[in-house]
Structure formats: structure tokens, C-alpha cells
């Protein structure tokens with residue numbers, strides 16, 4: 531299955547399943563394949579989003595298959611950061627292999643003119659265009675948790 535099909539199915543689920551669904555123990559979590567996904571409505575900084583997902587027994591989204599037609603008109607934190615080691619890693623501390631085809635043109639750029647405090651941009655988000663960008667970790671943003679069943 532291609533990642534396009536994967537996410538099409540995910541968003542079909544998101545659009546039409548709005549109930550407590552067998553397979554996911556909490557409402558608002560969307561079952562797909564062997565995981566449950568939460569597309570948050572609230573916003574948090576990256577670290578709080580990561581902690582929230584982990585409190586739920588989940589992870590900030592670790593994207594195994596990439597998104598090209600991300601249909602939601604929002605930015606979401608995903609579980610990518612280079613703030614600890616300078617190397618991009620997933621929130622479960624596994625390494626991320628850089629593939630610039632998954633990033634918006636010119637990203638990650640570690641931009642420093644954001645006016646949000648010290649440092650550049652060390653946390654990964656997925657934008658409405660389905661592409662990755664690095665943003666300042668203190669930014670409050672929606673987030674996606676993934677819980678593997």
C-alpha cells in the first residue's frame with residue numbers, strides 16, 4: 531500500500547468516524563491498521579505534546595510512510611527533533627534518515643529570526659501541504675499521537 535493510500539484511508543476515517551470505536555480505547559482516537567491516531571484540536575509546544583502522547587501510552591507521530599496529500603488545513607507537531615544531539619531523531623530516540631523529498635523546499639533551515647527565544651528550529655512539524663518543516667520547539671501547535679495496538 532502506498533503512503534498516499536494510507537493517508538487517504540486515515541482521513542476518510544477521520545472524517546466519518548466520530549465515535550468511540552472498537553480498537554481504540556479513547557474517543558477522538560482514530561483506528562487505522564494496527565494503530566490509533568489522535569489529531570489534536572488543542573495546541574502545545576513540542577515537548578508538552580511529546581509528553582502528552584507518552585502519558586497516553588502513545589508517541590508523537592513517527593511517520594513510517596510519508597504523506598503527500600495531507601488533507602488537514604493545519605500544522606501538526608510530529609515526533610522529530612534534533613534538539614538533543616544535533617541529529618534528527620524520532621521521539622522514541624530512534625534515528626531518522628534524512629530524506630529531503632519529505633521536507634518543504636529549503637527545509638530544515640534551523641531559522642533563527644523567529645523571535646521566539648534562543649536557538650534555531652529544532653522540532654519537526656508536518657504542514658498542510660504534507661511536507662516537513664523544522665520549527666521552534668516552543669511554538670504551540672496541534673500534534674498527532676500514534677498508539678500502536
Ligand SMILES: [Ca+2]
Nearest residue numbers: 639651664665
Ligand atoms: Ca524551518
